[in-house]
Amino acid sequence: MKKWKLALIVATVFTLVIAGCSKDGNQGAPTNNGEQNQQGAKKDVSIKMFNFKVEIAEALNNLVDEYEKETGVKVEVETHGGGEDYGALLKAELASGSEPEIFNNGGYVGLIPYMDRATDLTDEAWAKDLIESSKNPTMVDGKLYGMPMNVEGYGIIYNKSLFEQAGITEEPKNLSQLKEAVEKLNAEGITPFMATNEWWSLGMHLVNVGLANQPDPQKFIEDVKAGNATFKDNEIFKQWLDLVDLIFNNAQKDKMTSDYASQIANFSAGKAAMMLQGNWTQADIDKIDPHLQLGVLPAPINDNEGSVLIGVPSNYIVNSKSDHPEEAKNFLNWLVTSETGKTFVSKEFKFIPALTNIEATENDIGQIAVAIQDKSPTALGWYWDLFPDGVSQGFGAAMQEYLGAQISGQQLLEKLDKSVEDIVKQ
Helix, strand or coil: CCCCCHHHHHHCCCCCCCCCCCCCCCCCCECCCCCECCCCCCCCCEEEEEECCHHHHHHHHHHHHHHHHHHCCEEEEEECCCCCCHHHHHHHHHHCCCCCCEEEECCHHHHHHHCCCECCCCCCHHHHHECHHHHHHHEECCEECCEECCEEEEEEEEEHHHHHHCCCCCCCCCHHHHHHHHHHHHHCCCCCECCCCCHHHHHHHHHHHHHHCCCCHHHHHHHHHHCCCCCCCCHHHHHHHHHHHHHHCCECCCHHHCCHHHHHHHHHCCCCCEEEEEHHHHHHHHHHCCCCCEEEECECCCCCCCECEEECCCEEEEECCCCCHHHHHHHHHHHHHCHHHHHHHHHHCCCECCECCCCCCHHHHHHHHHHHHHCHHHCECCCHHHCCCCHHHHHHHHHHHHHCCCCCHHHHHHHHHHHHHHHHCC
């Protein structure tokens, strides 16, 4: 199997950042005096990890069991995600006086409220192996404050068998071609899209399609935050509504009550031909039908060729205010340098690794990631983390109203503007 050309995946999406130098470190989890702990020897240490990645919750629990066997250090994992508001739950956790040693954070402006806790990881042994552009979300003043969890991509995942059944012989590349495919699917009695009501899928992933298609996404976002631009007057977002309408108007009847789990289960069972999702769904799909033949379409907003969207979904932050930040760093080092940890990253989590020292074959990470990698030269980026915390939740609420046909397209765009305005004014 070929190895992933990981630099290719992200080189077209991010601006490269020159990071500080790294130093070599000891493999394995050292004890307080720097010597490696005897394998399996119980240490009177327990650290906590606040995890938002629900897709890997089971595998992550298995991983920390292996870590305890090898090092004697217990890692307690608390997972919140999917329909839960991870950011609000993390804030509540910290406000209660609990300080998890490791927590997830998207970086960029989302990191600002946690800079008083974020530990400088620039000189960790694994930092030298990071894809340079994967450092961007947690680089502040030339220092690295997070370990990128992985690289991910999303687009319109489709069922090849259902496309064949509908007589669709070529992958749609633009919106007109996608509309033609929808018509063929409907004519065959096949539900075109399996939608979800999850705020994060709607408010982050779907809204991001409009953001990423801006001539200069970061400038547009800064202008919106400053009150110098709006969604309702933006031509790109007016075109983006055509894609949203195509998905919502050709989705399953119970779309308003379909959470992430039901979306994946029903799509995997062949109840719809397409869904807007990413390579993180591969493990859940495989549990239902590991033989399902899948591809990934770009997400187009007009008659120009669309793009898949690639980025770093989250980063591991080491909490300097926790009881055992050094043990947290030891765990992260083990995760990406030990054979056990690296195997979990690629084969169990099915991650596209953010580090060049972790090899991942097509069999490891699945056909969805392969399809995304094939389209990476024209990929666009992820921009929702450039908004303050709470904005994407507002986007999600507005999108849910539109999904339920409670507001018009113009009202949706106005509500996107208000979501930004309400947070920025605070």
